[in-house]
Amino acid sequence: MELVQIYQCFCDPTRLRILHLLTQTSLCVCHFQEVLDEPQVKISKHLAYLRARDLVETKRSGNWIIYSLPSRRSAELELNLQCLQDCTVTDPVFRKDQQRLTRLQAKCCEPAGVFAKESNPFKIQ
Amino acid sequence: MELVQIYQCFCDPTRLRILHLLTQTSLCVCHFQEVLDEPQVKISKHLAYLRARDLVETKRSGNWIIYSLPSRRSAELELNLQCLQDCTVTDPVFRKDQQRLTRLQAKCCEPAGVFAKESNPFKIQ
């Protein structure tokens, strides 16, 4: 039952928040840190957990490791990600994360932004 | 995040099979035993786990304790139960459970069935 693995990944609040962000955009670890306001080791280990169970994929770009949802997803995963998105709409935690992500994207992509150059994770995808 | 509790309940195969059956009908512990072919203590403890997190409700009827999904469900739970049902359609384990449940219901409800009397859990609901 592949389903169980999906739910194991879903059953931690930090991982849920990570997955919620990934339904919006790919992200590198430091941006997860910033949006979720959690220590690097915590983020990194939850990402490793998700990666070991094929819920995320990685791509290196210079010093960054860009995390994204798998390009090819099983029907079960697709359904559950959609369901998760429906559930996050009303929850304050997810909404706040969403706002912080939007602000981070704006900051990084404005002309004088910290990551305004070619190395901007939001532009790599 | 109530969502996490839902996923914690969903992240064990036995509990998933229990919940899948409950989306079809209410059941007593001995019927879970029969359909899932698992020891009583295992079923009982997983039901206690679900009950402690408000994923199932109980009703006593003589010697039986009838388990069912909560009559009032949060939007999150409703969405995830629906998603679970969608995911179970293709999985062989759930399909087999479904068949065993159907056979059990038939056996219990035929005129000379073991539980053909007023005490039939399938008739209490």
Add this chain to the structure above:
DNA sequence: TGACTATATTCCTGTTAAAGTATGTAGATT
């Protein structure tokens, strides 16, 4: 090469949980 940045891994600790064995309990039956 050496320093720096972003990220991963190892080690440790406490917590949760899964499964089995044995035992307890509430209600029904005799």
Add this chain to the structure above:
DNA sequence: AATCTACATACTTTAACAGGAATATAGTCA
């Protein structure tokens, strides 16, 4: 009252996991 049936709980063992602190590594830049 004694027994039976259906179910629950306590206890034990083992494993998984979460979090923090410290350390390692891979790529970049001067």
